[in-house]
Amino acid sequence: MTGTAISNEIRRLRFSRGEMTQQALADACGVTRQTIIALEAGRYAPSLELGFRIADALGVRIEDVFQWSRPS
């Protein structure tokens, strides 16, 4: 719920896929729109399964969506 060490490209990938809405992505992944909002804002680190579901919905590999940076 705090800022996480996992960053993501969800917002950019949504727009590159014909401006897919947050609600459409949420429905495709079976989560609430607020979770997508929290993910895009870097306020929430998803489970591995949700990460795969998001990547699948966006049509890319999971490493294209999420990046992990070692905490300093």
Add this chain to the structure above:
Amino acid sequence: MTALSPRTRLIACLLLAGVGLALFFGGEYRDFDLPLGWVGTVLFVAAVWFCVDAVHRIPHSEDEAAVAHGEWQAWIGVAFVGAVIVASLLKADMFLPQVPIGQNPDAGAAGRGIGTLFVAWLVLAYVLKQRWVGKVLEDERDTRIELVASQWGRAATASCIIGIAVLLGFSDTDRLREFSYPFIAQMLMLALLWGLWFDQLVAALLYWRDRRAAA
């Protein structure tokens, strides 16, 4: 009321609910020969019902969509459980007589009023859930927030129980005579309610903090 817009109706009903709650907390006045506490309860429940009806008629707005179902439920829980705690504290002296609650009409009336608030909360929570029917109501983020909130709620309950134990353990004999068994039972119930309220509050704040950071 039919000429008013759903939003105006909702505000009017919320104001009526507030008046009902004020009467409920005010209780019975000696100067009036009216059961004002009971009237307040009925007014509150009726106003809550019409609020729910008004909420159903308001179209889904962008502002509403920004707030998760779990956050709505948590804030409503904060309000209702808070009201139950305030009511329990205001009517705590009714549990002081050393008689069983079943034989104490004042305590029975207080218990019924508090019970009514709980029922109104459950009904409101259920009807709000119906407003979101067909949508995802809960996911892994909600579960994680609930987990963190319940840990805080448990800690709050435990600290309250410890407070009661210390109060009872270190009170002198005269003070202990004042604490009837129904009063101690009421204190234990308050400890549970405090934990529940804290749980709801932490959940609501966690949702709000995430939403605020994302805005």
